[in-house]
Amino acid sequence: MRLVSQDLENGDSSAIINWAKNTDNLISVIPSVVEVEKNMIKMKFTRMFLFSFESKFSIQPSFIGNGLVEYKLIDEKDNTFKIIFSAEGKKGVKISLSYSGEKEWIVGKGLQKILNEISNGVNKEIPKVQIKESEQDYSENLSKISYLSKLIMKSRLVKSQETSITEGGLIDYIQELISQFSEYPVIYISGSGSSTFRILFVNGTLKGIYVLKEGKDYFGDENILNKLSGNFKIHVYVVISPEILEVIK
CATH class of the missing domain: 3.30.530.20 (START domain)
Known part of the structure; x- marks a missing residue:
């Protein structure tokens, strides 16, 4: 050898x-x-x-x-x-x-x-x-269905579950998800319920937040995540390379 x-x-x-x-x-x-x-x-x-x-x-x-x-x-x-x-x-x-x-x-x-x-x-x-x-900040992109469709096509769904989130508890829940799939460079998390949130991490760094709450859009606002509560359907997607994000702009 x-x-x-x-x-x-x-x-x-x-x-x-x-x-x-x-x-x-x-x-x-x-x-x-x-x-x-x-x-x-x-x-x-x-x-x-x-x-x-x-x-x-x-x-x-x-x-x-x-x-x-x-x-x-x-x-x-x-x-x-x-x-x-x-x-x-x-x-x-x-x-x-x-x-x-x-x-x-x-x-x-x-x-x-x-x-x-x-x-x-x-x-x-x-x-x-x-x-x-x-x-790059992807918060605005996360509000666009066309962008999300491309992102999901290039991603792999690794977790899907329904969970109940108390006010102030979403950040801890997200951190648990990130630790579970930390071997992947890109992690996209979506939650739908009484409110909607979409979060993107690249190499462990938060790169995008979109929240729809009571008919109002929030972009890049981490504080709003602490105000979300209720039952959510959660999906976690992973991407093997950050460069894919450049391709699907």
Whole structure:
């Protein structure tokens, strides 16, 4: 087996992990990829212009908690790449890349180049994502049915329940929901009853609030949440990448 690794420091580890959870982000920066088809990629390696290795690999992602992302790339002969992103505190991520299988003497020479390009891709894209996230407020979007329809189509429903909320108790209830699904970078929570509320979190940060209470609209007002009470139908949706929010504007 051939293995290389690299530490990324002075970055936002949660943002890097969320970037890594998007398969398209990873594929776009791997230099050895020559063809992409759904969850399959073709990779080609050469050495000294005379020897080569080429094969199609299936992409098998695995997200473990908040701080670990692992990709296995496996071909029909069980030749295997492993790419692991592991958070180390709030400001660092370790990236490891390994290969085991046939023609390691050819493929092994290309691992460091792949690792470098992944690191460069992270360093280039993460600042852009952070700027977008810091500037964006989605409160008004949450009032639009057209936006919500697109958001839900790109999301996965992970929880649906009816619950009774006492006045002043909604914030604690929402915090419990966020802790349950904290491994996802985007969490959308909706509640409908005598009032309506819609809340969006991105990377653990509140990015949008819309409330309809007694015929009046409220945008971005956290205080109004403490005034809601009654029986609500709650839905919780998750999205694997914050970049999807930019697509569905």
